Amino acid sequence: MAFSLDMYSCAVRSIESYAEAVAFYESCTKPNKGSGLADERKIRGKETSKPRTMGVRMEGGAVRFRYHYTDVVIWRPGDECEINPYPSRSTGVFATCFLPGILHGDEAQYYTQGDTTYPVSTRTTITEGKVSTDAIFTRKVINRKRANAALKATRYAEYRDWYNVVAPTMRNTAASMYVVWTMPTSEVLHCLDDRERWADMMSKGLTPDKVRLHIYHVSYLHPTNGGVWDTKTADTLPARGNHGKWDITRRA
Secondary structure (H helix, E strand, O other), rough: OOOOOOOOOOOOOOOOHHHHHHHHHHHHOOOOOOOOOOOOOOOOOOOOOOOOOEEEEEOEEEEEEOOOOOOEEEOOOOOEEEEEOOOHHHHHHHHHHHOOOOEEEOOOOOOOOOOOEEEEEOOOEEOOEEEEEEEEEEEEOOHHHHHHHHHHHHOOOHHHHHHHHHHHHOOOOOHHHHOOOOHHHHHHHHHOOHHHHHHHHHHHHOHHHHHHHHHHHHHHHHOOOOOOEEOOOOOOEEEOOHHHHHHEEEOO
């Protein structure tokens, strides 16, 4: 069972300003003398958490919320908040209690505020409610024109039509069709060019979809006008959506 951090007992669900961060810090119990924790206090409502797991302290006027060895959320005068995430789901659960929005994802890579989701990389700031991040969302999408050109340069269409006729008649007799074999792309393309080897390709589980990906792969390695993929970018995404289709990349 995966580890899950429980913050339900934490005495706050969100913090939206520096003043609120200071007020929360002041509401937390002061450390015992000689504890070695200096000015750091235990999170109110989480006093029974394991030693050194989490805490909050004032340093140079900033309120720092620590989870393990990282000051994940830092509030500064001027209502500036900085997010320094460690890539884990529990980091997001912890940080969300001290942010205006929600830090989430398996690697705490998304920050959602209102109806908008932002990509999180090494540093994200929220100043008077405005979010700034050093990352963007990126996604590879097929360029249909170039993809069709790459397929037409091979016997892909012939193999697809042959496969769709022959494969249904072989499903009950060719058990090896259900075994996935590894074949280098160069070998796949060599077989595709030789009709006598199509049955061998089919027996090794090389469906038209898989063959098409091999062709796209060659186009990627030896691109003509950018290969068959284009890169789509977005600064933000709607809060409700499939964020998993996108990668997160540092800005150039």
